[in-house]
Amino acid sequence: MAWETVIGLEIHVQLSTQSKIFSGSATTFGAEPNTQASLVDLGMPGVLPVLNADAVKKAITFGVAIDANINQKSDFARKNYFYPDLPKGYQISQLDLPIVGEGHLDITLEDGTVKRVGVTRAHLEEDAGKSLHEDYHGMTGIDLNRAGTPLLEIVSEPDMRSAEEAIAYVKTIHSLIQYLGISDGNMAEGSMRCDINISLRPTGQEEYGTRTETKNVNSFRFIEKAIRGEVIRQMDELEAGNKINQETRLYDSNKDETRPMRSKEEANDYRYFPDPDLLPVITTDEFIQGIKDALPELPWQKLERFQTEYELKEYDARVLTASKTLANYFETVVTTSGAKAKLAANWVTSELLGALNKSNTDIQQSPVSAEEFGGLLKRIADETITGKSAKTVFEAMLNGEGGADEIIKAKDLEQEKDSGAIEALVDEVIAANPDQVAKFLEAEDSKKKRFIGFFVGQIMKASKGKANPQQVNQLLAQKLK
Amino acid sequence: MHNKTLVELSQQLLSGSVSSVELTQHFLDRINTLDPQLNSFISVTDELALAQAKQADAIIAAGTAGPLTGIPIAHKDIFCTKGVRTSAGSKMLDNFISPYDATVVEKLNAAGTVTLGKTNMDEFAMGSSNETSFYGAVKNPWNTDYVPGGSSGGSAASVAARLAPAATGTDTGGSIRQPASLCGITGLKPTYGSISRWGMIAFASSLDQAGPMTQTAEDAALLMNAMGGFDRKDSTSLDRATPDYTSDLNNSLEGLKVGLPKEFFKEGLDSGVQQVVETAIKEIEKLGASVKEISLTTTELAVPAYYVIAPAEASSNLSRFDGVRYGYRCEDPKNLDDLYERSRSEGFGDEVQRRILIGAYALSAGYYDAYYVKAQKTRRLIKNDFDNAFSDVDIIMGPTAPSAGFTLGEKADDPVSMYLSDIYTIAVNLAGLPALSVPAGFSAGLPVGLQMIGSHFSENRLLNVAHQFQQATDWHKHTPDAFTK
Amino acid sequence: MALDKGEITKIAKLARLTINDEKIPEYTASLSSILDLVEQLQAVDTNNIEPMAHPLDATQRLREDAVTETNQRDDYQKIAPATEDGLYLVPKVID
Incomplete structure (x- = not known):
């Protein structure tokens, strides 16, 4: 039988505020355990939450960027369950009235087709702490530094039909949150985590099949692998005439497979109810308009501008605007070098990205800054060196031998014009x-x-x-x- | 000395006729010798008290004292007090030395008060008799076979027995007013949001409100001036200018419109209590007020709505007590669930567990709409009922409690009959209104309180009426024989 | 409305409480009588009535995004039942 895959994603994005969503503790990553856990974060008796204005602003910024309905009245609810990384025994989240309502996002697939993915809602909530499973005499250690970090949970419609589409969606969100400056998007540090809902149905059937939820997958590669693995598992089950259990699963990257989560086996009853410690959040039209007006250039706007302003081909423009850091890098190179945009685009996409790719780093960790790279291109543009020599210079720059002019001089690479x-x-x-x-x-x-x-x-x-x-x-x- | 009001003690301190250290020592001595009969204190903080008193004397000597400088008071053991055990009357927090001060404690400290100790209470403020405390029941100083009321029973008993000139309390469904009534003192539950809840261990967050428990309305006003006000640490704290709660005490009651809800005076009300309350209301008429009968048709819905909302909030508020970061932890937990279940079952008493179960049930899948949402809707009907009433009258009066009291153990096995002893007080919390109880007479040797309920932010009027009543009567000056000397 | 033993046990599990077998009858009786009390609400006409979550019609105040807390770990962990290397210890957690 032919099966159709149906995928919906819940993406948790850590908002890059200075302090936590309900307390004045720092949100810095990597601090000593429990040194950023205040009375509120520890759930001490008698403490109370007060909402961080910037978390609200960042959530609305996201909503405005995806053309979503912003709920002028939203409220917070308690999700009750016991877990040692959840100090109060409940998570403050949003249920009936999330801050961001329905919106949508256009994703572009590898072959250039554009697909619209619906966003059901995006709501604010607090992150939990971390359980450290290293053995403390058979005990688990709890670090509550992360508890209370603001999260925006972005819930998509079940609109994706393949791992490719899911990845394109995740990458689009990842790029967007960085463009908006609402999150650092650092996936290695858990700034963006995905829960993946997957179900299969016979092609042509309208109603959805039973879905599983694979929790907490936090890299593009693992998302792709987890989806592929889970699709095959479900297909095998269905082909064998078995039913799919609606369950929560974990992706095990070592074994490259998903398995049922033991602790969530018992059906949870979260007993949501409005948090009596927090009042309804009211946002005015003016406030929302202010955020709209201050919205930075969005990825799709930049993509268009790069094609018109710099006369780049769509493919190159797409590569260069995939991340805000790369786009900024490119524009800095153009302005500092005075070189033609096409030359800069070629050098950035082939030489620089090639080198970064080889050393498995990304643009944020580039050993050559945009200004330095611009300095190199400047010497090509003003014909001080030939393109061939420039490659030698670039390699030396990657090795940390200095700036372009310094290397040109040291290696005596100045173009012979006599x-x-x-x-x-x-x-x-x-x-x-x-x-x-x-x-x-x-x-x-x-x-x-x-x-x-x-x-x-x-x-x-x-x-x-x-x-x-x-x-x-x-x-x-x-x-x- | 111990029969003096805060206002009188303050004058003595400022005039130098007594020092705060002397005053503090006097009350500490009384607590040490007399409290074994009552069990009104969980912790007595001698050292802290004397250190604070010494500081207060220095401030008085320097001439920078305020009206509360050097005044000894007691705090209900629900207010977090830095470096002091804060138990909420529970085994769960028997070992909890608070790392911080509640805003109420901080503000009163800043006003110069001296902390005598922490008073006994029903466990996590869940009770109307003070019998659910892990530290044992508190006895009513007027008759030690009787309960002092609850949950602020220790505060009420200690002020009634003059072991402390005043105390703080909290009121979720009557927990200041009902013990004040049963012990013959004045107790004010302010408008929700008037006093910060930061550091006050939560029972039901949308109902809890702190307030003063004193001999007189004037003293209550004085304490309110220090306790009240906006606190940015509490999202439900009202960001409005703090009134001077003493400013209207001496206003005339001429033209005051008093409403008497007929539902407060029907069967279920003890006849002795009814008589006392009716006599007291006549006294208020004499002071210039006019009285009319009104109807609060939702009166009987308050207790059922409350016993959904309060336990629902409590079941969630008390989830943090899990044996992980502070408080009681069971011996040798075998696994995580064992840690949770045994720590909580061993750390909480029966009544607390009962309310957690009811609350969890009311919020659980399939029951949420029928119980919780229904109760929240009923809550609005109750509030609307009061709003209507206040479009017609300035103040509502009636009994604080349906009887002058009950004996220890009398209702311990019958939670519902215990819950019904708060029938006149609970609606006020659901609507967030201010209300107070003043001593109004005696029935069979036990004090009886008159309750006054006002519209939102009408504390000054309530205090004005109570003060004028106390100028005309002396019920608030009566003290139980065993504690007079 | 009467609660049976199964329901009590189920709610107790949700609330992480253990009710000893000998206490079950007492709990079923008292909880059922409380539910009977609460049952009165079912007769109330609440059509078109908005649920009321807060006693006052106020809105949420927002806090400026600023770090105001400092590290107090030593103080806070003094009252903890079990810690090591700055971590709170619990019996092994299984995902």
Whole structure:
């Protein structure tokens, strides 16, 4: 039987506020255990929550960016369950009136098709602490530094039909939250975590099949693998005539498979009710309009601008605007180098991203800053060095040997522009290769180009890449007649 | 000295006729010798008290004293007090030394009061008799076979027995007013949001409100001036200018419109109590007020609505007591659930567990709408009922409690009959209104309280009426024989 | 309305309480009588009535996003039943 995959995602985004959502504790990642856990975060008797204004603002910023309905009245509810990383025995979340209502997001697939994914809602809630399973005499250690970090939970409609679509959606959200400056999007530090709802149904059937929820997957690669694995598992079950259990599962990256979560086996009854310690949040039209007006350039707007302003091809523009950091990098390179945008785009997409890819780092950790990279391109643009030398310089820059000008000087790579010196080289090479000269002269016009290439190569080699290729070409054309 | 009001003690302190250290020592001595009969204190903080008193004397000597500087008071053991055990009357928190001060404690400290100790209470404020305390029942100083009321029973008994000139209390369904009535003192439950709940161990967050328990309305006003006011640490604290609660005490009652809900005077009300209350209301008429009968048709719905809402909130509020970060932890837990279940079952008493179960049930899947949402809707009907009444009258009066009291153990096995002893007080919390109880006479040797209920933010009027009543009567000056000397 | 033993046990589990077998009859009786009391609400006409979660018609105040807390771990952990290396210890947690 042919099966259709149905995927919905719940993405938890840690908002990049200075302090927690309901207390004045810092949210810095990686602090010593429980040093950022205040009375409120520890759920001490008698403490009370007060809502962080910036968390509200950031949530609304997201809502405005995805064209969502902002609920002018929203409220907080308690989700009651016992877990050691949940100090109060309840999580403050939103249920009936989330701050962000229905919206949507357009995603672009690899083949260029655009698909609209519905966002059901996005609500504010507090993060839990962390359980450390290293063995403390058979005990588990609890660190509550993360407890109370503001989260925006973005719930999608079950609109995705493949792992590719799901990944494209997650990447679009990931890029958007960084564009908006509402989260650092650092997935390795857990700033963005996904719960994946997956079900299968016979192709053509309208009603959904039973779904499973795979919790807390936090890298693009694992999301893809978890989906592929779970789809195959469900398909095998269904093909074998078995039913799918509605359950919560965990993705085990070591075994590359999902398994049922033991602690959540018993059906939970969260007993949601309005949190009596918090009052309804009212947002005015003016406040929302203010956020709209202050919205930064969005990824899709930047994509369009890069194509018109810089005359880039859509593909290049898409690569460069995939992340705000990369887009900013590119624009800094253009302005500091004075080079043509196309040249900058080529160098950034092929040389820089190639190098980063090879060393498995991303643009945020680039060893060469945008200004330094711009400095290199400036020397190509003003013809101080040849493109060939530039690659040598870039490699040296990656090795930390200094700035472009410094390296050009140290390696003596400045382009040879003295036409007398170049002419001497040309003559030398012509004299040394009489056979090739003869062949060139005999060749049909259409094939002459190839032989020219040979001579250029030899001359460039003799000049250690420093000869101006245009001058070499001109001289060769004169002399090989 | 111990029969003096805060106002009188303050004058003596400021005039130098007594020092705060002397005054404090006097009350500490009384507590040490007399409290074994009552069990009104869980902790007596001698050292802290004397240190604070010494400081207060220095402030008085420096001439920068305020009206509460050097005045000894007691705090209900529900207010977190830094460095002092704060138990909420529970085994769960028997070992809990609070790392911080409640806003109420902080404000009263800043006003110069001296902390004598922490008073006994029903466990987590759940009770109307003070019998659910882990530290044992409190006895009524007027007759030690009787309960003092609850949950602020220790505060009420200690003020009635003059072991403390005043005390703090909290009121979720009558927990200040009912013990004040049963012990013959003045107790004010202010408008919800007037006093910060920060550091007050939560029972039912949308109902809990702190207030003063004193000999007189004037003293209550004085304490309110220090306790009240906006606190940014409490989202439900009202951001409005703090009134001077003493400013209207001496206003005339001429033209005051008093409403008597007929539902407060029907069967279920003890005839002795009825007589006392009716006589007291006549006294208020004499002071210039006019009285009319009104109807609060939702009166009987208050107790059922309350016993959904309060336990629902409590079941969630008390989830934090899990044996992980503070408080009681069972011996040798075998696994995580064992840690939770045994710590909680061993740490909480029966009544608390009963209310947690009721609350969890009312919120659970399939019952939420029928119980919780229904109760919240009923709550609005109750509030609307009061709003209507206050469009017609300035103040509502009636009994605080249906009887002058009951004996220890009398209702201990019958929770519902215990719950019904708060029938006149509970609606006030549901609607968030201010109300107070003043001593109005005696029935069979036990004090009886008159309750006055006002519209939101009408504390000054309530205190004015109570003060004028106390200028005309002396019920608030009576003290139980065994504690007069 | 009467609660049976099964229901009591189920709610107790949700609330992480253990009710000893010998106490079950007492709990079923008292909880059932409380539910009978509460049952009166079912007769109330609440059509078109908004549920009331707060006694006052106020709205949430927002706190400026600023770090105001400092590390007090030592003080806070003094009253903890079991800690090590700054962590609170609990019996092994299984995901």
